Amino acid sequence: MTAPTPVAIDRVRIAELTRREAARLDERTAGSARLFERARRSLAGGVPSGYQARDPWPIYVDRGAGSRVWDVDGNEYVDFHNGFGAMVQGHAHPAITAAVERRLRLGTHFAAPTEDAVWVAEELARRWALPVWRFTNSGTEATMDAIRIARALTGRDTVLKIFGSYHGHHDYVMVSIGVEYGRLGHRDDLPSLPYGAGIPDAVVAMTVAVPFNDADALERRIVRLAAEGRQPACLIMEAALMNLGVVLPKPGYLERVREITRRHGIVWIVDEVKTGLTIAAGGATEYFGLSPDLVTLAKSLGGGLPSGAIGGTEEAMAVVVEGSVYQVGTFNGNPLTMAAARASLTEVLTPAAYAHLGHLNDRILTGCRAVIEGNGLPGYGVGIGSKGVVTFSPVEIVDYATFKRHQDKTLTELAWLYSMNRGIFMTPGREEEWTLSLAHTDADVDRYVEVFAELARELTRAID
Ligand SMILES: Cc1ncc(COP(=O)(O)O)c(C=O)c1O
DSSP: OOOOOOOOOOHHHHHHHHHHHHHHHHHHTHHHHHHHHHHHHHSGGGSSSGGGOOSSOOOOEEEEEBTEEEETTOOEEEESSHHHHTOTTOBTOHHHHHHHHHHHTTOSOOSSOOHHHHHHHHHHHHHHTOOEEEEESSHHHHHHHHHHHHHHHHOOOEEEEETTOOOOSSGGGOBSOSOOGGGOOOTTSOOOOBSSSSOOHHHHHTEEEEOTTOHHHHHHHHHHHHHTTOOEEEEEEOSSBSSSSOBOOOTTHHHHHHHHHHHTTOEEEEEOTTTTTTSSTTHHHHHTTOOOSEEEEOGGGGTTSOOEEEEEOHHHHHHHHTTSSOOOOTTTTOHHHHHHHHHIIIIISOHHHHHHHHHHHHHHHHHHHHHHHHHTOSOEEEEETTEEEEEOOSSOOOSHHHHHHHOOHHHHHHHHHHHHTTTEEOOOSTTOOEEOOTTOOHHHHHHHHHHHHHHHHHHHSOOO
């Protein structure tokens, strides 16, 4: 990470550029505007998921191939969004397409296991060094079931999570996300607040959040909860936060988390929905050398099909194996998904693939850092594996409080608009990062850096 360079950018210039770029994007996406008018009549907000909504309208996509996507207006983009990090393989990868086509003709659903499901479980067991697996259809289902397993194992109700972290849309974890800075309070007593309406107070109260990168605060909160008779069943967390841009763990933090959770009999769930298969063959567990009790996967596991998985130690998964926890679902281990996952794990996400992703990420981060330094921008480039981001902040983001306090939201939004208008399909939202795919080339990542350099020049040019 480069040393942050705290140089103030003219806010008027940011506002002007934002207006210009928003108008330009509106002009380029008239077809999306028309489709939105139609969509909003029957599809709530014109989108299948709230996270796809955007003002004044979403960009509707027509197709993708390799590192490229095309919107309904025919605009071509290099895809750095990659389906919120689910397409590390690139779009329509021939090996995955062929496997899915083969499976289509053999029947797509039985609610009875296929050999592919066994193969995928074996391969995940090897990659994560965790022996027992089950499948789900999404990351949300995976984290929900993992928490239920932890509660069954411990006979406790309280869930610990990291403040500001997202783990899916079920009630247990839709807590203490997106909270305004002024409502945070003391870091030893961060509030449990619902993320949106419809979440029962009783469920919210059972989930307690602690700051990332602070093992002492974690232990203090555990001790207090124990004194209140609310010993936590589990701590669910990402090893590197991927929903506040990218926030890396401080040296020694994860080791201490493991030691503390073990000492207090707390099940450690490492949520690898974003990091699994995108930062290393065996995800964050391999990358950081972790030994969690349970991990959750989704996104890139399915090679573009809906997927999810829970892996664990024999001890942790015993409640599933002997059947006291119902880990179930009509579409769990769906044959199409399993065929796609098998092809992906065998032919696509190979050791050479991770070497390529590492090379590309080094290249794009090096390029972005040079632009930041050359123009004195208040920000820094950070990433691991296929994931990375330019964080606009004069200081390093280490947890939710520093993110909320220091991240420059308007500059982040301008960078998104600016990229979209120049053929860079970037993940929307101030919390997101890029995901590179195997189909990306040096030229693709260089294009990203060129566009960023153009933005930097416009931001820092003296106003005449
Ligand atoms: C870390 C993490 N966990 C869980 C989820 C939920 O996954 P899904 O959207 O597949 O339900 C997400 C989604 O972005 C995530 O980033």
